[in-house]
């Protein structure tokens with residue numbers, strides 16, 4: 001049975017432009033949705049969306065439920081005499097995914113399309129065909145004939161670039177698209193907010209999670225809000241496809257949210273045992289299947305929050321995603337629903 005979500009609305013979230021430090025489009029979308037629900041919404045100094053529930057009580061510490069709004073992308077680094085753009089990667093990008101992608105360059109004059117072109121097989125030696133390109137040798141073609149023309153189109157050094165990909169459905173309630181990490185989490189925030197209007201919660205859309213070891217926006221917002229606990233709604237690496245060995249990732253699609261017990265091999269958040277127990281108890285009570293994971297090579301916003309002030313119990317509750325950090329990441333809407341239900345159940349359970 002198909003899970004009932006507004007597909008077009010999820011697409012608005014995943015297709016919105018928003019590489020680190022350029023989250024305006026997605027943050028305006030999220031702000032608008034949360035304001036409509038009666039939340040008092042503001043931006044903090046970093047650009048984080050801070051949404052106070054109608055029942056927010058400044059006399060007691062709130063639970064903060066957050067998702068990061070930024071996505072991986074690129075920046076214009078140089079414009080060649082012939083009008084091609086050289087770029088710098090922003091966030092964790094495997095260069096092998098870049099060739100022949102369509103991209104969007106956001107200039108002060110507006111958005112323009114570009115493509116990361118490569119030479120065709122007709123003129124490529126057989127020995128070259130199996131070799132990966134390195135990002136330094138790649139370029140973006142925006143159709144300009146010269147650097148002067150590129151600049152006339154609005155291109156400047158430092159302009160943000162994102163990938164271009166529509167959201168589409170696959171079988172078994174799966175969706176595929178760009179930036180599911182973590183726009184699926186941003187979409188979840190709105191669904192969660194709908195059901196927590198009567199609770200002392202603050203819903204936060206964070207900026208710049210993808211560019212530092214641990215997210216910058218989450219740290220600033222949690223510092224200011226001093227929550228009783230911090231829940232990062234994010235995505236995690238699913239290991240259930242032919243390229244991955246089973247032991248590379250025990251998390252699978254369709255088996256419920258992943259509860260991250262350890263991030264970045266323990267350099268990041270090691271989940272507070274009492275908070276983890278509360279999450280698992282809630283899942284059991286609500287009959288929500290969930291999966292436990294230990295992450296060696298990655299972290300969520302929970303890792304930038306747990307050690308602030310006097311310490312803030314933090315946990316990441318993640319929608320499993322195949323091909324994460326690519327244009328064709330895949331998530332299960334059934335997992336999305338369970339993630340939302342679990343976070344709502346946790347917040348309704350009471351104060352941590």
Ligand SMILES: [Zn+2]
Nearest residue numbers: 181182234235
């Ligand atoms: Zn993420």
